[in-house]
Each structure stands twice: as structure tokens, then as C-alpha cells.
Amino acid sequence: MNQSPLKDLHLLPKVRDSLTYLYAEHCRVDQDDKAIALHDAQGKTSVPCASLSVLILGPGTTITHAAIHTLADSGCLVLWSGESGVRFYAQGMGETRSARHLLRQARLWANPTTRLEVVMRMYRIRFKDPLPDGLTLQQIRGKEGIRVREAYSRASRETGVPWAGRSYQRQQWSSADPINRALSAANSCLYGICHAAIVSAGYSPALGFIHTGTMLSFVYDVADLYKADLTIPLAFKAAAEGPQDLERWVRRTCRDLFYSQRLLGRIVPDLQQLLGILVQDGDDTPWDDDEALPGGLWSPGEGIVVGGVNYGDDAQPEEDATDGGHDP
Numbered sequence: 017m018n019q020s021p022l023k024d025l026h027l028l029p030k031v032r033d034s035l036t037y038l039y040a041e042h043c044r045v046d047q048d049d050k051a052i053a054l055h056d057a058q059g060k061t062s063v064p065c066a067s068l069s070v071l072i073l074g075p076g077t078t079i080t081h082a083a084i085h086t087l088a089d090s091g092c093l094v095l096w097s098g099e100s101g102v103r104f105y106a107q108g109m110g111e112t113r114s115a116r117h118l119l120r121q122a123r124l125w126a127n128p129t130t131r132l133e134v135v136m137r138m139y140r141i142r143f144k145d146p147l148p149d150g151l152t153l154q155q156i157r158g159k160e161g162i163r164v165r166e167a168y169s170r171a172s173r174e175t176g177v178p179w180a181g182r183s184y185q186r187q188q189w190s191s192a193d194p195i196n197r198a199l200s201a202a203n204s205c206l207y208g209i210c211h212a213a214i215v216s217a218g219y220s221p222a223l224g225f226i227h228t229g230t231m232l233s234f235v236y237d238v239a240d241l242y243k244a245d246l247t248i249p250l251a252f253k254a255a256a257e258g259p260q261d262l263e264r265w266v267r268r269t270c271r272d273l274f275y276s277q278r279l280l281g282r283i284v285p286d287l288q289q290l291l292g293i294l295v296q297d298g299d300d301t302p303w304d305d306d307e308a309l310p311g312g313l314w315s316p317g318e319g320i321v322v323g324g325v326n327y328g329d330d331a332q333p334e335e336d337a338t339d340g341g342h343d344p
Contacts, residue, residue: 037208037274038063039097039267041074047082066090069280070212072097093212097204117218120293121234125223134225137290138237142244167244171252194262198251201263203239205270206247210238213283238283246273 043056052071054061065071065086070093073079079094087094124130132153139156140147142163147156172179177195192200214221214234224233226240250269259265274280287293 037070037072037205037212037271038068039072039074039205039208040077042076045071045073045077045079045083047080047086050086052083052086065092068092069216070095070208072208074098091216093215095208095211097208114218117291117293118220121219121223121291124291125225131225134290138226138241141241141286141290164244167248171249174249175252175256177252177255194258195251195255198254198262198266199247201266202247202251202254202270203243205267205274206239206242207232207235209274209279210242210283211235213280214238214287217284217287219287238287241286242279246270246277246279 040054043054045052045054047053048062050066052063052065054063063071068087068090071087072095074097084094124134135153136156139153139160142160147159151159168179168182171177179195180193182199183192183196211221211232219234221235222231222233224230224235224237227233227236230236247270250273251266254262254266254269257265
């Protein structure tokens, strides 16, 4: 897809220029001046969270309220995950406080016609050559299955790593073969970056168009756009080199690859194109300046009316931040 630059830097002030992610486990995280610091058995590591996109907290971590406050102010998404970042348990907030993109996503998702249009765009973008017109969704899914199998086979031939198919049990992680463990670790890193971009741009990670039923459905939709080019080749390379700490090697290599590929700078424009969203200069996003500002009120006849005012019997509503709005 075209890597067109974002125009409204107020809406997404840092995400495309941020570092990718940091995974931490078995440590304590606290505030360090205007940044955060990680403390473990090896000592203290300072982290400039203002330039960090997502912090993934694995098992054995504790974090202070002050550190969470600093991360939130910096627009850094915090994710709580299982070992090696394979399973996500909870998330923080992203950068924007506007619900405009979420409402657009929900409208497209709720209408079967527009949802199918987005699904078809998501599938078509994965192919380098244009697909013939008139294909059904089932036919495109069949071609997508062939494309993915060819990506696995090609990576296997190039690296010499045997490939017998995608197979592992989450309850018995260590029993999986190296290539399946590497794929899981690499994909979990990709999910973290996609998750951060989705939330930072104001979308819902749960409203997936292809995937459905989980709180990360849209994350899986978006991540599938990049797997064949990024995580599949990287995982096979990891399995071929056979590092002693496979999962850690994959995480570090993913971090460097995502940075070199400017992945964060690609995801949000890709989302805008998929969902038909145009970001223009001067877009009104007052909630990014004042997150306690009351939102509008929905009216079946008038559409959206002003919130934070007292709609009484008088013709002119009186300002009242506790009636029709929300508490700061």
C-alpha cells in the first residue's frame, strides 16, 4: 500500500515516528523523572517512554501508578501479556481521545454490504498482482490459502527448515518445534504493534471484519496484511540459525525489523485507506486538548446535539456540566 504521510499530526502526534515496542518480564517498572525505569537483577534501565509506542508487560512484572500515569501522558500503550507476549490479558489507552474513527469503523462493520467491501479490500491488498474481477469471497479465501502456503514453502526452501504445518498447543508451549515457536513469538510481536497503532488511531481492536468473536479480532485482521512479508521469513530464519534463547532472539529481531521497515508509519495510513477515512488539516479534535470535555448527545431527530448543557423547559439550554455531559 502507499505509505502516504499523515496530515493531521495533532490527532496522532507521535505514533508513526515512535520506537516500536519494549517487552519486559520479571522486573519492576517505576517513574524516572519524565520517563520510566526498569529494575531487575542486572540493575536499572531507563526508558524514554515519550518515543515508545507500546510497553508489553510479561510475567513477574510490577508497575507503579506514577509509571502508568507517565506512560499514558506520553501516549504509550501498555499491554499485559503472558510469557513471551503470546497472550494478551489487558490494555491501556492510546493517544487520541476522539471517537470519530471508532464510529466510522462501527458503521462499516454493522452494515453487511460495507463490511464485505472492507473484507474484499483486506484480501486484495495482500496480493502483489490485481485479482480478477467477479471473484466471490470464498474464491478469494481459497487463493489466500494458497498464497500463505506458498509463503511457508518458500521460506522453508530458502532456509532449509523443514515445514510440516502450523501446529502447537498453548498449554504445552515448550513441546512445539522451533519453527512453530518462532512463528508464535514473531506474530505476537506483530500483534502488539498492530494493537498499538489501532488503539492510538482511535479504532476498536475488537471490531474485526474478517476475524470475529474476540477482543483482538481487528488486530488479527490488520496483522495478516504483513505476516507473509515480515514474520514468516523472520521466523524461519530464527529456526535455521537456532539461537539458544529462540523467543528472545525473535523479539529483538522483530523490533529491529519493524523499525527498519517503518511499520508504524505504514499501519495507520493503511487503516485509513481500508476504511475510507480521509484525514485533513484542521480536523476538529477538541478531546485531544481536553479529555474531560463533555461529548455530544445523540438525538433521533436532530442527530448530534451539544453535550454538557442543561436541556430543560426553556428554549435556550443553560450550561450545566453535570446534566447531559459527564464528570471530569
